[in-house]
Amino acid sequence: MKRIKTLTNKTLKNTMAKGGCGECQTSCQSACKTSCTVGNQSCENNK
Amino acid sequence: MIHQYKNNGYNIVLDVCSGAVHVVDDVVYDVIALYEQESLTGIIEKLSSSYKEEDIKEAYEEIEELKEEGLLFAEDEYKEYVIDFKKRQTVVKALCLHIAHDCNLACKYCFAGKGEYNGDKSLMSLEVGKKAIDFLIQNSGNRRNLEVDFFGGEPLMNFEVVKGIVAYGRSLEEKYNKNFRFTLTTNGMLLNDEVMEFANKEMSNVVLSVDGRKEVNDRMRPTPNGKGSYDIFMPKFIKLANLRNQTNYYVRGTCTHYNLDFSKDVLHLADLGFKQISVEPVVSLSEEPYAIKEEDLPILFEEYDILAKELIKRKKEGNGFNFFHFMIDLEQGPCVAKRLSGCGSGVEYLSVTPWGDLYPCHQFVGEEDYLIGNLDDGITNTALRDEFKLCNVYAKEKCKNCFARFYCSGGCAANSYKFHGSILDAYDIGCELQKKRIECAIMIKAALAEQEDE
Numbered sequence: 001m002k003r004i005k006t007l008t009n010k011t012l013k014n015t016m017a018k019g020g021c022g023e024c025q026t027s028c029q030s031a032c033k034t035s036c037t038v039g040n041q042s043c044e045n046n047k
Numbered sequence: 048m049i050h051q052y053k054n055n056g057y058n059i060v061l062d063v064c065s066g067a068v069h070v071v072d073d074v075v076y077d078v079i080a081l082y083e084q085e086s087l088t089g090i091i092e093k094l095s096s097s098y099k100e101e102d103i104k105e106a107y108e109e110i111e112e113l114k115e116e117g118l119l120f121a122e123d124e125y126k127e128y129v130i131d132f133k134k135r136q137t138v139v140k141a142l143c144l145h146i147a148h149d150c151n152l153a154c155k156y157c158f159a160g161k162g163e164y165n166g167d168k169s170l171m172s173l174e175v176g177k178k179a180i181d182f183l184i185q186n187s188g189n190r191r192n193l194e195v196d197f198f199g200g201e202p203l204m205n206f207e208v209v210k211g212i213v214a215y216g217r218s219l220e221e222k223y224n225k226n227f228r229f230t231l232t233t234n235g236m237l238l239n240d241e242v243m244e245f246a247n248k249e250m251s252n253v254v255l256s257v258d259g260r261k262e263v264n265d266r267m268r269p270t271p272n273g274k275g276s277y278d279i280f281m282p283k284f285i286k287l288a289n290l291r292n293q294t295n296y297y298v299r300g301t302c303t304h305y306n307l308d309f310s311k312d313v314l315h316l317a318d319l320g321f322k323q324i325s326v327e328p329v330v331s332l333s334e335e336p337y338a339i340k341e342e343d344l345p346i347l348f349e350e351y352d353i354l355a356k357e358l359i360k361r362k363k364e365g366n367g368f369n370f371f372h373f374m375i376d377l378e379q380g381p382c383v384a385k386r387l388s389g390c391g392s393g394v395e396y397l398s399v400t401p402w403g404d405l406y407p408c409h410q411f412v413g414e415e416d417y418l419i420g421n422l423d424d425g426i427t428n429t430a431l432r433d434e435f436k437l438c439n440v441y442a443k444e445k446c447k448n449c450f451a452r453f454y455c456s457g458g459c460a461a462n463s464y465k466f467h468g469s470i471l472d473a474y475d476i477g478c479e480l481q482k483k484r485i486e487c488a489i490m491i492k493a494a495l496a497e498q499e500d501e
Contacts, residue, residue, distance in 0.1 A: 001109050001112070002105065002109070003071060003072045003074060003075045003105065003106050003109050004069050004070070004071045004072075004075055004109050004110075004113065005069065005070045005071075005496075006067060006068070006069050006113070006118065007068040007069065007070060007377055007489075007492055007493060007496055008066065008067060008068050008377035008378055009067055009116070009118055010066065010067075010377070010378055010379075011065040011066060011067060011117055011118065011121070012064065012065060012066040012125075012382075012383050012386070012453060013064075013065060013117065013121070013124060013383070015381075015382035015383050015384070016124075016125075016128060016382075016383050016384075018382070019382025019383055019384040019385065020135075020382060020384030020385070022138070022140060022190055022385075022395070023190060023191065023192050024381060024385060025192075025194065025228075026140065026141035026194055026390065026391055026395060026396045027389075027390045027391075027456075028141075028143070028390050028392070028396060028408065028409075033232070033254075033299075033409065033410075034158070034301075034327055034329075034330045034410070034459065034461075034462070035327055035330070035455075035458070035459055035462070035477060035481070037371070037372065037455070038381055038385060038386055038389060038390065038454065038455065038456040039375055039376075039380060039381070039386070039453065039454030039455065039456075039485065040371070040372070040374040040375050040376065040380075040454075040488070041376065041380065041381050041385075042376050042379055042380065042381075043376075043379050043380065043381055043382060043385075044192070
């Protein structure tokens with residue numbers, strides 16, 4: 001592509017099949033405690 | 048759904064439902080804005096004064112190609128998934144232990160009422176702590192990784208019990224095939240070599256409270272007799288961060304109306320050598336003089352922009368740091384299930400008071416309507432638990448069509464309750480800040496990706 005640079009082509013839809021194992025960190029246990037910051041976490045299965 | 052914006056010279060297009068992120072040229076940027084309302088002919092007509100027809104056609108083709116691949120204009124296919132999700136059996140996987148409802152600082156913005164949560168001073172006994180560990184093991188089903196945060200007040204005012212609970216948890220890991228991840232949130236006043244050694248052996252993460260510059264910190268984080276705290280804890284924080292090899296910790300501050308120029312506080316912490324930094328705008332009702340007000344938003348947005356540019360510069364120079372709210376994992380981020388279920392408060396995540404009562408999270412402690420159970424009887428208010436279970440982005444009017452919904456997952460239930468008396472609403476100032484942070488975080492990725500290409 002000449003005009004578009006795609007930074008990520010992993011689609012959320014693909015995580016519907018295998019997702020939801022729940023082993024990942026609870027967001028408030030990281031650093032926030034007063035907001036909700038799920039999007040910046042990593043999937044435990046990819047570690 | 049598309050969210051497109053310009054920041055720091057980048058044209059960024061976020062395809063909300065697929066999660067795909069694109070950096071595009073001006074032609075594509077303008078064509079995308081018209082794509083859903085206009086035919087190609089209509090777009091050419093509208094943009095003919097700005098671009099050549101062949102460029103518009105080329106941009107259009109590239110857009111169509113990505114649409115075909117599901118990376119642009121993807122449909123929201125998750126609403127039905129949420130219905131299934133609700134029926135699932137849930138388990139408890141994280142506890143916030145209120146080790147001490149007491150504190151040795153008198154921070155002016157403390158949501159916990161100077162550590163006492165509008166109740167009496169109280170310390171958790173080892174007996175209650177052990178019961179909490181048993182409760183977590185019994186209610187965690189097949190989940191292996193279990194999280195326990197030592198919180199307060201100031202948990203180091205009850206350090207012996209912290210040690211006892213950790214030892215007890217470790218003694219059960221093998222038997223029950225569990226892996227405890229203990230974390231500690233502390234103001235540092237009681238940090239010493241013994242605590243540091245213990246924390247470095249046992250704590251997977253440590254959150255160290257500091258607001259940034261000395262004068263900013265000391266204004267809001269005084270000792271009970273009104274003196275500054277910065278000089279007492281700062282040398283210890285620096286030492287601990289280095290002992291942890293500058294990883295698996297956060298220095299975590301609060302920014303208020305008094306330090307809207309908080310980028311200076313973040314950079315102050317970075318200049319001291321800290322590599323893991325979080326500074327969050329205070330969440331408090333507008334009658335407080337230190338509260339963030341709506342009119343503060345443009346200033347805070349600009350501060351996030353300043354910080355984002357400086358972060359890129361320092362990363363390029365090899366002197367970067369992590370700013371918690373700019374961290375975003377575009378490649379291996381959370382699955383949709385996680386993004387929809389949010390923080391898990393009241394369901395997967397519970398807070399335990401010093402006397403063993405359970406609340407949906409630390410911020411609800413002291414709100415008697417939100418007492419959800421206790422360690423002896425488990426969850427007694429199942430209606431409340433179910434209310435939290437159903438609390439997701441599609442249950443919230445404000446979130447349904449927001450571009451940020453898969454990043455904040457509907458936001459903080461406690462903040463929503465604080466401002467609107469319901470967990471199904473959203474704290475509006477928090478939403479605006481969150482959206483700005485996501486935009487900055489993605490822009491940083493674009494800038495750093497460009498560097499990799501060079």
